[in-house]
Amino acid sequence: MNIRHLTIFKMVCEKGSITGAGKSLSMTQPAISHAINELEESVGSPLFDRVSRKVVMNENGKFYLSKVIPLLELYQDLENYSGLLHLQAPLRIGSCVTLASHLLPQIVTKFKTTNPDIQVNVTVDTSESITTQLLKNQLDICLIEGVIPEDQLERIPFSSYPMAVICAPGHPLSKSSSQPVPLDRLIKEPLLLREKGCTIRDSFDCALSLNNLSAEPLWISSSSDVIIKAVKEQLGIGIIPRIWADESIKRGDVIEIEIKDLNLSCMNHVVFHKDKFQTEAFQAFINLVLFDS
Secondary structure, three states: OOHHHHHHHHHHHHHOOHHHHHHHHOOOHHHHHHHHHHHHHHHOOOOEEEEOOEEEEOHHHHHHHHHHHHHHHHHHHHHHHOOOHHHHOOEEEEEOHHHHHHOHHHHHHHHHHHOOOOOEEEEEOOHHHHHHHHHOOOOOEEEEEOOOOOOOEEEEEEEEEEEEEEEOOOOHHHHOOOOOEOHHHHOOOOEEEEOOOOHHHHHHHHHHHHOOOOOOOOEEEOOHHHHHHHHHOOOOEEEEEHHHHHHHHHHOOOEEEOEOOOOOEEEEEEEEEOOOOOOHHHHHHHHHHHHHO
């Protein structure tokens, strides 16, 4: 049994005769009859009664036709989409929290303006989590900050941002604007840091290690916004991406501290699997990130 058999069967039912089906399908009557016989052998039951050299659909045939029609309609839909699936498939985007907050919504809005028929599914998580999903082909494109160690992934840098060390206006270190605060002095303070695996945390830990130092944070948070609020309450010194702290610094809610020999910045990348098939929508989204962000 195959699609050809089902198509012929449906046409015989519609035309009410093998002759009519043959004309519609540009096939000979013997070819039509042979296909119907093969189908009936496959089904294990006659689908037509042969009456006076005519074929009349029996009850088995009526029931079978009710199953065949939706199947053929679905098959036709699949044929219609052939060559166009890449224009209809959703685009699965992953992003780390920082880039999702400050960049991704604008990029998706611009993309939808020029690609209104493409559904964009977004996952916001840690860089480690979305990298894992990318390797498992659960995501198509990711916006990730920091280092991406996986050789299977293509990474294209598109922007960077500095890190900020912040404290409350009344904190003693806020009065140290005349000269940078030594790094060994900083780590004596209660530190409010992002979680391990986060780019900024890993960069800070690496900077400490290069200076034979280490730190045990008072707070660990996956949210830079939480750290800012804790700093405002004078609970400690926060280290977060500067783009998170800009507004609070401008308003005077927090003070940025300069730390001696600590110049942290984070490079942002658009990342995808090297073997990924790149549709037009895929390329359009990447171009938006690279040239419009």
